[in-house]
Amino acid sequence: MTDDPSAPAPESAGPAEAAEPELAPYLIEEARSSRSRCRTCRKKIEKGKLRLGIVLEGPYGSGYIWHHLNCAAKRRLEDVEAAYAQPAFDEGLKVPSIEKLRGLQEKAEKERAERKELPYVEKAPTGRSKCKHCGEGIEQDSFRVVLGREVEFGSQVRTGPINVHAKCVVDELDAEDCATEVEGFAEALHAHSGLDAATVDAALVEIGPLD
Numbered sequence: 001m002t003d004d005p006s007a008p009a010p011e012s013a014g015p016a017e018a019a020e021p022e023l024a025p026y027l028i029e030e031a032r033s034s035r036s037r038c039r040t041c042r043k044k045i046e047k048g049k050l051r052l053g054i055v056l057e058g059p060y061g062s063g064y065i066w067h068h069l070n071c072a073a074k075r076r077l078e079d080v081e082a083a084y085a086q087p088a089f090d091e092g093l094k095v096p097s098i099e100k101l102r103g104l105q106e107k108a109e110k111e112r113a114e115r116k117e118l119p120y121v122e123k124a125p126t127g128r129s130k131c132k133h134c135g136e137g138i139e140q141d142s143f144r145v146v147l148g149r150e151v152e153f154g155s156q157v158r159t160g161p162i163n164v165h166a167k168c169v170v171d172e173l174d175a176e177d178c179a180t181e182v183e184g185f186a187e188a189l190h191a192h193s194g195l196d197a198a199t200v201d202a203a204l205v206e207i208g209p210l211d
């Protein structure tokens with residue numbers, strides 16, 4: 001990066017600036033080519049798919065940053081609402097109703113809430129799970145701690161969740177492929193578990209001293 005990449009271009013910077021008409025803040029349209037990429041999911045927007053453009057004012061003029069309309073609804077519904085209020089699309093364009101897009105957002109929100117961050121602790125809902133550290137079963141209603149373990153997928157290393165006994169946590173945290181850190185462990189367990197503080201503290205007592 002240079003010192004000030006965002007410095008505005010001088011007033012006389014090139015003929016393109018003067019010739020370009022001002023862009024509306026939002027534009028919903030069918031993608032005119034397959035060249036744009038969705039800023040939300042990072043995938044290509046196929047030609048003909050509905051996309052939402054959000055204007056970006058740059059030093060060399062303005063342009064649209066594109067999102068799949070559905071992706072935008074899931075991550076930035078306020079922009080979609082604003083685009084619909086204008087409306088930012090041609091009368092003839094077939095677009096989903098705003099109610100439908102709000103529904104997408106609600107569903108995505110719920111899924112995000114359910115995807116808990118690691119590590120967390122829970123009471124084992126059944127007696128069927130096994131501790132990934134010692135291989136023994138985890139009793140129903142006993143504390144089950146979910147830690148991260150590094151798993152290789154081809155050439156990639158990803159973190160996957162593993163269940164362990166409370167009493168096995170300390171040893172598992174020492175394991176080389178453990179992706180959960182000792183530092184901040186107690187705080188993280190409180191923050192992610194969605195349980196009352198006393199229950200998490202009881203789990204921490206069972207886990208034992210971490211260092």
Ligand SMILES: [Zn+2]
Pocket residue numbers: 038039040041042043067068071
């Ligand atoms: Zn997308």
Ligand SMILES: [Zn+2]
Pocket residue numbers: 131132133134135136164165167168
């Ligand atoms: Zn165990």
